[in-house]
Amino acid sequence: MTPAPTPPRRAPGSVDEVEALTAVRPGARQVAWQSMELYAFVHFGMNTMTDREWGLGDEDPALFDPAELDVDQWMTAFAAAEMTGVILTAKHHDGFCLWPSRVTTRSVAASPWRDGRGDLVRLVADAARRHGLRFGVYLSPWDRGEATYGSGKAYDDFFVAQLEELLSGYGEVFSVWFDGANGNGPDGPHQDYDWERYYAVVRRRQPGAVISVCGPDVRWCGNEAGHTRADEWSVVPAGLRDAERIAEGSQHVDDGAFSRLVRSDGEDLGSRAALAGRLDELVWYPAEVNTSIRPGWFHHRREDDAVRCADELFALWRAAVGGNACLLLNVPPDSRGLVADPDVAALTGLGERIRAFRGxxxxxxxxxxxxxxxxxxxxxxxxxxxxxxxxxxxxxxxxxxxxxxxxxxxxxxxxxxxxxxxxxxxxxxxxxxxxxxxxxxxxxxxxxxxxxxxxxxxxxxxxxxxxxxxxxxxxxxxxxxxxxxxxxxxxxxxxxxxxxxxxxxxxx
The missing domain is CATH 2.60.120.260 (Galactose-binding domain-like)
Incomplete structure (x- = not known):
């Protein structure tokens, strides 16, 4: 037999220290979000048609015309992978909207798809619910096609109007996902986002939704490679919520390297040593691991042979969901409007392994x-x-x-x-x-x-x-x-x- 173990450090330090650490607890929306475990990110839009990762904002809306679009096919693939929800890129940095926004002409209403009468956000939201999945939205704060970008309040008014449209017309939303993308380079316009105003809209329109990444509810893990920390803490310093700090660590250049970059800084965010002297500024800020099934976030046919296999996806699931985080896995449909065969096969295998593990x-x-x-x-x-x-x-x-x-x-x-x-x-x-x-x-x-x-x-x-x-x-x-x-x-x-x-x- 092994030697008798050392008794545990049940509560080292002062009573005040233990009380401070255990008094920080999740809100109801955070508890509900954490139980979702695995859900899909869907990068789809103008970049899918132009074969780019970041659009320029001047693309002709006529380019958007996915001839075989089948959102039920997407949801079938997601459900087969044991996913519980889907977050759609309603608008990426190029500014093209997948719903008929009333405040811009750069939307599906100006495209030939469904003769300009389509609304992809509604299709996805409705299909998700038919398949038992929850629905969330990504809305890029950076809009390269909007003339008011960089003007301050005028652009904030524009962005809030779009946020109001998305959060009031498509039913219940479980996540509003903001990244920190900002600016058109060193000589381009820069917008100081009014984050508190954006958050207020979400809380009013969708009180059950978590605000993720550049938001107060769900923390970005710090990379897009799927890497998880050895010990992931949900009780962390409040300073990690700073949206500008998060934006500084996000992607700033349209290249293929960032998606697999893992930085070694910030590996310990919540141990007692890391929190020493900071007990009066703690928050519950759990981690989300986000990565793509492909090297890119949008579909590119040249990457069809670089889709992560089922075993790799299962390892990501085990490390993330089995490491006190949720896993947001991007699955980008192709220009036809379908999830490609290699992605479907990998998702099917992932679901088989998750069910086998549970069984x-x-x-x-x-x-x-x-x-x-x-x-x-x-x-x-x-x-x-x-x-x-x-x-x-x-x-x-x-x-x-x-x-x-x-x-x-x-x-x-x-x-x-x-x-x-x-x-x-x-x-x-x-x-x-x-x-x-x-x-x-x-x-x-x-x-x-x-x-x-x-x-x-x-x-x-x-x-x-x-x-x-x-x-x-x-x-x-x-x-x-x-x-x-x-x-x-x-x-x-x-x-x-x-x-x-x-x-x-x-x-x-």
Whole structure:
């Protein structure tokens, strides 16, 4: 047997420190957003027709005419990938609007598509709901085709008018996604965006929507490559919400390098060391990982052989959703108006692997070191085995809170028979905040205990994978936490079922 572990640092530092760290909790819209886990980004518009990434703003609207457009085909592909929503680029930097905006002539109303009577935003919003997906919008604050850009309030009035149109005419919106794109180069116009005014419109028109990236609700992970931090914290300094700071770190040049660039700065945003001396300026600001299934954000036929495969997409999902973040995966339809065959195949394979992973979660007996499992909303004690079931996309569930006197809280998942396992899923009830700081996963095999994995931050969900191992029991030991833990999931995943890469190595 391994030596007796060191008792956990339940609450090092002052009581005030622990109270400050655990008092920061998500709002209802953030809890609902986090449970979505995986959703699609759709870059589609004028750039799709011109084969560009960034349009210039002077493109002829007559170029927009996707002859075979089928938004239900998009949604079928997204649903097959186990996605829960879709965010459409209603307007990109070129200024061409996918809805008939009343404040510009640069829209589908001036195109030959559907004889100028089409509204792609409405088609996508309606199709998403038919397929059980939530709908969100991207509206670029940078508009290269608008004459008032750079004028100050006149442009803000224009932008707000478009925002009002999108948020009042297309039903419920789950996310309004703003990036920090700004300006036409060193000699071009620069607009100081009135972010607070934009936010006020969103809150008034769509109170349930999160405002993402250049916004106060959802934080950009800091790259477009799909890279996730080793420990992702949702409780971070309020300064990370600064929209201008976010814009400075975003893409400024239309090239192919930025989409796969990973910077090493800012890897630790929320440990106690990182937050020392900043306890009075903390916010709940969870991370979103955004990346594209292709090298580019818009479809380019030359990239048909560079589509990420299903195994790579699954590794991205595991690292993001299994790393206390949501995954926003861009899937750009082609100039016909269809998701291309290589993308459909990759999405289908991704969904198969996600379903296989969920299906490989093992039913087991659960033994707690102390305390009891209760419904998340309160109520009588429940069955501890509920912890071993993987809740999918649910904001409610059960919660285990060990006794305050328990010096080494632990959950033991006892399998009916020795089984080959390859992953453990641990999740907190984030309505109590983010509390876990260190966990160690051990296994019992042939009467001996060995360490399988360990982690720092957990949050909404942490997926820990390891080389397949035949075990009879898995233990998750809490070695450090911010006050009393609130555990929602401790699930063990069998190695079989088809979710591992074809070579049976551990993905990611």
């Amino acid at each position: 490989a979660v093992l039913a087991a007996d659960v033994v707690l070191s102390s305390g009891a499992v209760r419904p998340a909303a309160g109520g009588p004690a429940g069955d501890p085995a509920a912890l071993a079931r993987l809740a999918v996309g649910a904001a409610a569930g059960c919660v285990w809170r060990p006794a305050a006197s328990d010096r080494l809280p632990a959950v033991s998942v006892v399998l009916p028979a020795p089984t080959e396992v390859a992953a453990v899923v641990v999740g907190e009830d984030i309505t109590y905040g983010q509390r876990l700081e260190r966990i160690v996963v051990t296994a019992v095999a042939d009467g001996r205990e060995e360490v399988l994995a360990e982690a720092g931050a957990v949050g909404y969900r942490r997926i820990l994978c390891f080389a397949p191992r035949v075990v009879s029991e898995v233990r998750v030991r809490i070695e450090a936490s911010r006050g009393l833990p609130a555990i929602r999931t401790v699930a063990v995943v069998a190695a079989g079922g088809g979710w591992l890469p074809r070579d049976r190595g551990v993905a990611g």
